Amino acid sequence: MKKSFTMLLTALLTLSFMLSACSGSNNSKTSSTDPAPAPSANANAEKNAETKEAPTEITIMLPLNTTEAPPDTIKNEVEKLTNTKLKYQFFPADSYEEKLNTSFATGSLPQVTYLKNQSTFVQMKEAIKDGQFWEVGPLLNEFPNLSKMKPEILDNTKVDGKLYTLYIGRPLARQGIIYRKDWADKLGLGAPANVDELFAMAKAFTEKDPDGNGIKDTTGIADRNELVYGAFKTVSSWFGTPNTWGTKDGQLQPEFTFQQYYDTMDFFKKLRDGGYMNQDFAATSKTDAVNMFTSGKAGLYIGGSMQDIDNLNKDLIKNVPDAVLDTHSMVAGPDGKFAQWMIPGYNNVVLFPKSAVKDEAELKKILAFFDKMMTPEVANLMYWGIEGTHYTVVEGKAKAGDDKELNEREVKGYKDSVIGESETNGMYEPYNTLPGRIHAEELILENVKVGVADPTAALDSATYTEKGVELQQIITDATYKYIYGQIDKAGFDKAVEDWKSRGGSKIIEEYNAAAK
Amino acid sequence: MQEVTAPSSAAPKFRPKRGKKTGDLKKRLWRNKWIYVMLLPGVLYFLIFKYAPMYGLIISFQDYKPYQGITGSEWVGLEHFKRLFTEPEFFTILKNTLILFALNLFIYFPVPIILALMLNELRGNFFKRIFQTMVYLPHFMSWVIIVSISFVMVTMDGGIINELLVYFGFNKINFLLSPGWFRPMYIFQVIWREAGWGTIIYLASIAAIDPGLYEAARMDGAGRLRQVWHITLPAIRGVIVTLFILKIGHVLDLGFEHVYLLLNSMNREVAEIIDTYVFTAGLRQGQFSYSTAIGFFKSIIGLIMVMLVNRISKKMGEEGVY
Numbered sequence: 001m002k003k004s005f006t007m008l009l010t011a012l013l014t015l016s017f018m019l020s021a022c023s024g025s026n027n028s029k030t031s032s033t034d035p036a037p038a039p040s041a042n043a044n045a046e047k048n049a050e051t052k053e054a055p056t057e058i059t060i061m062l063p064l065n066t067t068e069a070p071p072d073t074i075k076n077e078v079e080k081l082t083n084t085k086l087k088y089q090f091f092p093a094d095s096y097e098e099k100l101n102t103s104f105a106t107g108s109l110p111q112v113t114y115l116k117n118q119s120t121f122v123q124m125k126e127a128i129k130d131g132q133f134w135e136v137g138p139l140l141n142e143f144p145n146l147s148k149m150k151p152e153i154l155d156n157t158k159v160d161g162k163l164y165t166l167y168i169g170r171p172l173a174r175q176g177i178i179y180r181k182d183w184a185d186k187l188g189l190g191a192p193a194n195v196d197e198l199f200a201m202a203k204a205f206t207e208k209d210p211d212g213n214g215i216k217d218t219t220g221i222a223d224r225n226e227l228v229y230g231a232f233k234t235v236s237s238w239f240g241t242p243n244t245w246g247t248k249d250g251q252l253q254p255e256f257t258f259q260q261y262y263d264t265m266d267f268f269k270k271l272r273d274g275g276y277m278n279q280d281f282a283a284t285s286k287t288d289a290v291n292m293f294t295s296g297k298a299g300l301y302i303g304g305s306m307q308d309i310d311n312l313n314k315d316l317i318k319n320v321p322d323a324v325l326d327t328h329s330m331v332a333g334p335d336g337k338f339a340q341w342m343i344p345g346y347n348n349v350v351l352f353p354k355s356a357v358k359d360e361a362e363l364k365k366i367l368a369f370f371d372k373m374m375t376p377e378v379a380n381l382m383y384w385g386i387e388g389t390h391y392t393v394v395e396g397k398a399k400a401g402d403d404k405e406l407n408e409r410e411v412k413g414y415k416d417s418v419i420g421e422s423e424t425n426g427m428y429e430p431y432n433t434l435p436g437r438i439h440a441e442e443l444i445l446e447n448v449k450v451g452v453a454d455p456t457a458a459l460d461s462a463t464y465t466e467k468g469v470e471l472q473q474i475i476t477d478a479t480y481k482y483i484y485g486q487i488d489k490a491g492f493d494k495a496v497e498d499w500k501s502r503g504g505s506k507i508i509e510e511y512n513a514a515a516k
Numbered sequence: 517m518q519e520v521t522a523p524s525s526a527a528p529k530f531r532p533k534r535g536k537k538t539g540d541l542k543k544r545l546w547r548n549k550w551i552y553v554m555l556l557p558g559v560l561y562f563l564i565f566k567y568a569p570m571y572g573l574i575i576s577f578q579d580y581k582p583y584q585g586i587t588g589s590e591w592v593g594l595e596h597f598k599r600l601f602t603e604p605e606f607f608t609i610l611k612n613t614l615i616l617f618a619l620n621l622f623i624y625f626p627v628p629i630i631l632a633l634m635l636n637e638l639r640g641n642f643f644k645r646i647f648q649t650m651v652y653l654p655h656f657m658s659w660v661i662i663v664s665i666s667f668v669m670v671t672m673d674g675g676i677i678n679e680l681l682v683y684f685g686f687n688k689i690n691f692l693l694s695p696g697w698f699r700p701m702y703i704f705q706v707i708w709r710e711a712g713w714g715t716i717i718y719l720a721s722i723a724a725i726d727p728g729l730y731e732a733a734r735m736d737g738a739g740r741l742r743q744v745w746h747i748t749l750p751a752i753r754g755v756i757v758t759l760f761i762l763k764i765g766h767v768l769d770l771g772f773e774h775v776y777l778l779l780n781s782m783n784r785e786v787a788e789i790i791d792t793y794v795f796t797a798g799l800r801q802g803q804f805s806y807s808t809a810i811g812f813f814k815s816i817i818g819l820i821m822v823m824l825v826n827r828i829s830k831k832m833g834e835e836g837v838y
Contacts, residue, residue: 098799105582279672480781
């Protein structure tokens with residue numbers, strides 16, 4: 001009995017030893033500098049080729065902006081249309097940078113790698129220059145649909161003048177205010193025409209009991225811990241602050257050296273000191289800020305995409321059935337001028353790592369998939385879902401189905417991965433019913449007319465690539481501290497000096513040299 | 517272990533007799549082979565999960581580029597350590613780490629002991645069990661939940677604590693975004709989550725105390741406090757010292773998740789610790805070499821601390837951990 005026990009134990013140990021040995025050898029394979037072997041698709045592919053063209057196997061890694069990965073409903077349809085076998089790897093957008101960096105460091109990026117936004121793109125530039133990714137520029141002409149992509153946006157995504165990426169297009173300036181029109185009407189306020197009126201509106205929403213319950217329990221603005229995609233940057237551009245970089249005395253300088261940036265900080269300091277925005281905004285997540293707004297506690301939501309009004313409205317009327325929302329973006333600065341900051345026309349890009357895509361033939365097969373993605377049929381399927389189930393066509397536009405949860409669960413995951421935009425990939429424009437949303441679409445067109453582009457979008461600075469994100473933290477922290485009254489103007493100036501001495505001066509130099 | 521060696525005496529046919537001096541290393545090894553086999557998983561664990569990854573420390577001496585790999589990256593020697601010691605930020609981070617560590621040691625550490633002593637004094641098994649379960653429970657909640665609950669309670673935008681303060685005529689307190697409140701919040705949450713769980717080992721060693729001692733003490737007229745002071749505490753002293761040394765071994769493991777969740781722009785100057793900095797610099801910003809250098813440095817401090825405390829405890833007549 002005891003002997004058999006020891007035998008069993010030995011057997012177990014031997015087994016575990018063998019297992020660990022195996023996993024050990026696997027590790028060494030992936031961490032070596034050799035490119036990781038691509039999925040062994042070709043052996044199967046050749047076998048099937050005799051009968052008919054075998055589906056291309058493609059592994060895709062992308063950020064997920066919902067809570068759970070979507071089911072295969074859409075994927076199966078896309079596979080049928082494009083003759084592919086797709087393997088999607090969804091990772092939560094919140095921690096996507098880590099996933100990207102670790103996958104890259106271990107050489108395990110898949111054939112198709114979506115980045116998350118422009119700053120992740122900046123981080124990858126060094127590796128792109130080093131030749132870790134396939135250049136796609138010269139191949140685009142072979143693909144009728146891919147070659148339709150907008151050249152001016154492609155230019156913005158070039159690295160050293162070469163194109164390595166496909167872009168996911170977005171309107172240039174979607175940001176603005178979503179506000180409680182019913183509150184404004186009740187208090188006799190119009191949409192704020194300038195920053196002073198905006199301040200007055202936030203103040204009135206806080207102090208004049210707009211929800212009429214007799215208790216002072218409302219706040220003007222619901223903001224979150226995000227300076228760029230929260231309220232701050234949008235308001236700063238209304239004040240006339242340049243978009244990230246601006247020209248002063250004939251030289252490119254970062255936005256936080258401009259007087260308008262300070263004015264914006266003062267504006268927010270006054271808002272917060274007065275209690276006209278959520279006091280803990282620097283520690284408030286997006287979910288919490290949105291909740292404040294949709295529970296009827298706050299009246300202004302600034303800086304996000306105005307197209308979000310549909311979602312905000314959906315949740316708000318559950319809590320406050322007679323609430324009315326509207327959008328607004330034309331807020332004049334102290335000098336009476338309008339301005340809106342613009343993104344460079346894309347919000348994300350796709351890369352093709354050489355470690356996973358082993359030759360140009362394979363790259364072409366993958367590009368063929370993206371070429372098909374730029375046909376209305378596939379683009380609609382991925383962006384809107386299945387007609388009749390997720391959306392219906394009204395007057396030649398797509399009207400999203402009433403079951404918002406279903407759309408969120410099954411379509412949203414793929415929606416953000418569609419390359420190009422409706423002008424180039426031919427997918428339906430949205431059919432809107434909510435007056436605030438229709439207004440938003442008009443405003444988005446208006447925004448562009450007074451749009452301010454980031455002059456460094458297509459420029460290159462080695463120091464910025466290396467240290468930019470780290471240095472930005474200094475400014476972000478100092479901006480919050482100023483708004484919270486922990487440091488004064490001198491303290492902020494000191495932070496700017498700190499930024500300069502730790503590499504900022506070099507960034508300024510490099511950008512100015514690149515601009516010439 | 518005894519169970520396995522037992523058959524050797526029971527079945528002398530297959531193995532040399534116990535107690536016979538062999539002196540021959542080979543034979544001794546063979547005789548105790550099952551013991552070594554049983555040692556194997558432990559050794560393997562350390563080799564695979566603790567020693568093998570040390571290979572990666574090399575990158576802290578390199579200008580590591582993921583696509584060039586460890587073998588291909590440029591060797592820069594102590595460059596990253598130089599940067600470490602010249603950046604003023606690093607000393608703030610080190611200071612923050614040590615302060616949080618000290619809080620853990622001097623404020624948190626005694627709490628489970630006191631709690632265990634109190635639990636031990638409870639009469640009535642039913643009540644005792646309920647109470648025990650209640651204090652264990654937070655341990656099974658993740659930091660995300662603990663921090664979120666605190667957030668809802670202390671936020672200035674309608675949090676219950678601040679509402680109460682206002683109700684009683686005080687001013688609101690900015691718990692979440694002020695450097696001054698970060699440390700109290702941190703240690704309070706640590707106690708909240710871990711104190712109950714920490715009592716388990718103490719309760720076990722208290723249970724092992726000979727009840728005769730208490731009887732004798734009662735005969736001599738010792739009250740409850742006397743009994744605790746003269747019997748319970750001395751009896752668990754060894755356990756306390758061992759746990760103390762182990763705690764110091766984790767000197768700089770202050771709960772990355774926890775601190776990272778509490779960290780924001782306003783309290784960074786007191787809340788940024790080595791772990792969070794390594795994460796931000798290494799994984800979010802991709803400075804692999806620099807963050808490895810910091811992590812390496814952290815391990816060295818941990819090692820020094822353990823050796824120091826172990827020596828002190830031996831001087832004081834306790835056993836130490838090695």
